[in-house]
């Protein structure tokens with residue numbers, strides 16, 4: 001396995017790959033966990049050459065967010081990638097990706113990037129789409145792997161790739177969870193024992209919402225209200241948003257028919273977590 005830290009070397013590596021070989025790509029911010037590993041394993045199985053990038057992207061963090069403290073351990077991540085038979089870890093420096101005189105950004109405009117995460121984290125998706133455009137240009141992947149954990153991000157990335165005619169296929173994989181349901185996240189490493197326990201409230205509330213929906217509740221407002229009540233019982237939790245939306249549009253639904261996405265962001269202590277669950281009411285339910 002190669003660890004490549006500069007863009008020119010990464011490009012040269014890609015240029016030397018034989019025509020027709022499939023390049024798979026897993027972009028990450030490091031702090032690798034089982035969620036990342038599921039993408040890496042799928043990518044490994046599908047590709048001739050698998051590239052994993054590790055770059056904590058300052059452009060997608062707000063000024064009050066945790067960029068400075070974001071968990072980083074390149075040595076550990078590289079070791080994990082080696083074990084997963086990754087071909088290249090691309091870990092560029094901040095200076096390489098964003099030199100001091102850097103002024104070019106790529107933005108998906110409109111509702112999709114201004115609702116939910118876009119509303120809570122202004123500029124976040126602009127940072128995501130900018131870094132991904134740069135990485136796609138450097139790595140030229142045939143296939144790129146993303147997790148449903150960042151559900152809205154997946155829709156934004158698909159739109160970016162489609163509308164800018166970028167030549168990579170977006171493969172989306174399900175959320176990997178701990179045994180108690182907590183979605184794996186690099187940020188889980190911030191938790192003390194109490195917070196870690198409290199963090200299970202996101203999954204618990206999603207599961208309950210699914211039960212209520214399948215039980216026949218069609219009114220999103222009532223489900224959201226009951227989720228709020230449940231989460232508010234947890235003293236360490238502070239709700240940012242809870243929404244029930246169309247799984248492709250991210251627009252709030254008036255009534256639950258067919259498939260919807262229940263999505264939420266909750267702070268546990270200082271740590272902001274996101275999670276989601278797709279719920280399908282079978283058409284034969286009244």
Ligand code: AMP
Nearest residue numbers: 028029035146147149150175176183184
């Ligand atoms: P990050 O390092 O947080 O930027 O995540 C890199 C990729 O891993 C993104 O496509 C995430 O959606 C995906 N990912 C993160 N956590 C999980 C998880 N628990 N299950 C599946 N995919 C995940």
